[in-house]
Amino acid sequence: MTLARIVSALAVIAICSATASLPVYAGELQDIQALLKQGNHSQALDRANAFLAKNPKDAQVRFVKGVILSEQGKTGEAIKVFTALTEDFPELPEPYNNLAVLYASQQQYDKARQALEMAIQTHPSYATAHENLGDIYAKMASEAYDRALKLDKANTAAQTKLSMIKDIFPVNSRQRPTTTSKPAVIAAAPSPAPAPAITPPVTPIKTSSPTAAPTPAAVKAPEKPVEKAEKPKQDPTQAITAMVNSWAQAWSNKNVSGYLSHYAPDFKTPKGEPRGAWEKFRKERINAPKRIQVSVSAVKVSVKDDNHAQVTFRQHYKADTLNTSATKTLVLIKSGDKWLIQQERIGS
């Protein structure tokens, strides 16, 4: 199939190269073409080389040699042959055209385009070059489109990486310096608002979305892992800091029930006394002074797991004449979406 086309191409060359005033041995050329047509590439090449040894400038035989090499898949050698032809016979469009085809086969579309533009420059009405140029542009366009739309692969890659995200923010590695170092000044406030925040989002994000507990990404639809991954693992540091502030505030406000609501049902009373006795004792102590001011600073949260944590802080207590400051540790347990005090002790 291909051979037939090449023969025709050479007919074009024959017309063009007549002006090149080179000797044309029609019989020899025809023989080589016949061998090529039969698929006898190596014999055709031998004959062409033998002929060119005597007539090194012959355009038609050089051209057919280039075609033979192309057919043999010797693209590099074929490119050399056609390049040399374009240098020696720049007025011929066919070598440019074939050069372009070879470059295209190597995905060197820009070189192919340049070669075809040269062919068109020499013969502006050379339809083959125009058609080929259209094909080259289409091919280059298609490459550009591929780059424009390679979203699939990218998303897949992002997703596989994303599935690891759950482990990227381990709960206890994300304590913020801002939360732990700045003292929170809390006084008995006229306003029942929650304790002053240390960082703006003092309200635990978690309380508002109880469904935020990690769900296995695998059961979700394909987009879901991305959705889950966009959410960091809940950091309870904020919630716990807020809880400590709220506890200190209730104490400062002498709001006994609010104060006691921070203690877990299984709170370990200091001396092992019954819960009722302890509550009564606390109520007396809280109600005794005219005013109490409790503030905390240097809050350090350490999270054991999703439901267990410990918080250590400096507790500054002012009541009427008493003014103390001590390190306190609260052992916390999570109940529903609230952190509650399970144990309370002086020291860290």
Next chain:
Amino acid sequence: MANSARAHRLLSAIQRGPSAGWVGPLNLLRQHRGKLLLLCATLLLLPLSEPPATAMSQRPSSAMGSLPANSPEALLVQSLVDIQNNRLDSALKRIDALLEIKPHFRLAHLIKGDLLMAHARPIATLGNAAGVEPARLSDLRDEARVRLQQHFDPTPLDLVPEYLLQFEPDQRYALVADTNKARLYLYKNDNGEPRYVQDFYLSSGLKGSEKRKEGDQRTPIGVYFVVDNLPKAKLGALYGDGAFPINYPNEWDKRLGKNGHGIWLHGVPKDTYSRPPRASNGCVVLTNEDLLQVEKFLQIGRTPLIISNDIAWIDRKAWSSQRQSILRNIEAWRKDWESINTERYLNHYARQFSNGAQDFGNWSAQKRAVNAGKTMVQVKLSNLSVFRYPGKDNMVVVTFDQDYRSNNLNNQMRKRQYWMQEGDRWKIVYEGAA
């Protein structure tokens, strides 16, 4: 295989030889240029999934070239303008220059594809790749549209977003996002007045804005603050060069029962320069280079990020009068609190007041009880900021440090209030610790 088939096909063309009567692609190209031109003109008219902002298009455009001339977006836009003016070679040169600096700019590849394809066959629209899921192409067309829109309708320098009414002294910058225009605006605190610095292309929620619930893939609308800077080394590939969580859901969101979490300002994966205007699960997404630029201006815990889907722009005069009106109301509230005239003080609170724990009734009762024991009250406010809330409600978010002193109690706290306009007065609908 495909390549050798292609090579054979090309080779086969050799036999046909020159033909005088043949109409080559160059002639076709002349016909197609008109079409390419048309597609760029119509690109601007294509609607996004939400109606485009109207406020911007009604005002006269005053600022041209908010982009540096050599920015990737400027190159892209100039290339599209070249196409409109039938300068396809120049368009391709610019696109090639752009791809030289931003090899992962997908929209640029798409336009390059079109510019090349126009040489081969008639093209009807932006993005002529065959056999592609239409959503892919419409994403890129949307990006082209919003970037072109920004060029033809640039940030107005004589106006300001109506949200930035009062910076606190320490707040050096504020960010205002417009999800419909896919634009993030950076404003500087110039002695309390907002001054435009720069703007950036952004991507927001896949399903649009007005986030309501977990997983709805929408971007929230409201006044937020950047509250954290996540460690870069541990970020997933999706987030690119950084991630800055904001405080969604804020106090007002919670009151309205909105939920979900993990709304961040973040970058893009390394294998792309940008993402389509609607792409995220609700986050506000910038190109990595823009994110790194914005990061320089962020103060964690302080910088506001106000997200709107239709920024209202006002002139300095309107800005000044709105600001004064609100500041007067806040000052009246402070004075009335100091006066220990509880009823006058309570008159600053709306009937629909709620702080999550107390409604107006409980709040009033408690304030009356507390004030009964007062002989002296002093309230000082400092570091006060006022940001208008985007959306239908006439509401502002007020944040300040409050120094409260009285005969029997002193207290210092950082407080946040939401004030809503009722008739000609502003009233407090939420108050709590910030």
